[in-house]
Amino acid sequence: MILILGRPVVRSGAAEVRPGRRMARALLGMFALRANRVLGSEWIVDGLWPVRPPRSAAANVRSHVAELRRLLGPVGPRIETSGDGYVLLARPDDVDATLFGQLVAESHRHRDAGAAVAAADCLTHALGLWRGTVLEGVPVPEVVRSDAAVLDEARGCAAEELGDLRLALGQHHDLIPALTGLVIDYPLRERLWHQLMLALVRTGRRGEAMAVYRRLAALLDAELGVPPSAVTTELFTAIQREATC
Structure with a gap:
């Protein structure tokens, strides 16, 4: 599982492994925030080096992708080459940010059905996924800064909704x-x-x-x-x- 709601790490069982290089950690966040969407190589370069990319930028991206593939292993989410870019293929429960959104949506369905306890349980689980800020310890690349901001806003809204539910209960x-x-x-x-x-x-x-x-x-x-x-x-x-x- 890829965790980005806090320090970016890859979890396998009880073990958590962090990419060794800062750029690789930032790239992990970019993939996780845009899971199942193709990220063009130029877009990745712009995200990692917004001002002056080095001549070796393309080779560096390939190196970072190789590192992330090793960390992810053969089971679970995986990074595939797609045209002139890459895509992180992941199920909703493969990425904590995606699972968070799924749990919030589930809580809304319970709330609309009048099941306040189930709605509160879903939101408690969703908020429990947060271990800090999005990509804590890593500068959030400009190209996904809006994605991170949307997540943070969703966290605040979920906290407010849970407060209302628990007060009512x-x-x-x-x-x-x-x-x-x-x-x-x-x-x-x-x-x-x-x-x-x-x-x-x-x-x-x-x-x-x-x-x-x-x-x-x-x-x-x-x-x-x-x-x-x-x-x-x-x-x-x-x-x-x-x-x-």
Whole structure:
């Protein structure tokens, strides 16, 4: 399995192997982000050397591809030559990023069918695939930067959806640690802060909920020059009123 939702590695059983060269790690990410699509040789060169590719660029690409093929082995995802380029042939569960998308889609089907517990389980599994940022430790090539950004946005949306589901299921205590970390990872996603406030107040921790609001207000003022939304402010006012009664 190819893992790119964190440091890029190839997992085989319990073992994880990282490509030895930085360019090979970047190329692994390019293949994984564009699985089952042909990547032209020139496109790969532009991605790995966006400013001034060396004269040996084509030979270097072949060398990196050979290294990745050795790491992938004969079973599972494989890199095939296709015309003047290459394609990573992979099933959805061969790449963590693709599996993440599949699990999110499955959670939506469960949610639409009214199966909140199954939907939450799928999202928990999906978010558990993340070990860090996309291609952590490797500069994301410009040619796939938008793909990485879409994945990161999908992660934030999935986290918000899971928060709503778990709040509806009454899982407030279990939700607090996850949300405490998520507002650090996604400081400008106000919905996560709102969920954290709800989880805290529903577990009797009103003072902490109000402190969360004040942190959010200070952050939004410093970063965007705006106050929290009316919905979040109304929640804070309600908590404050209840705390003083």
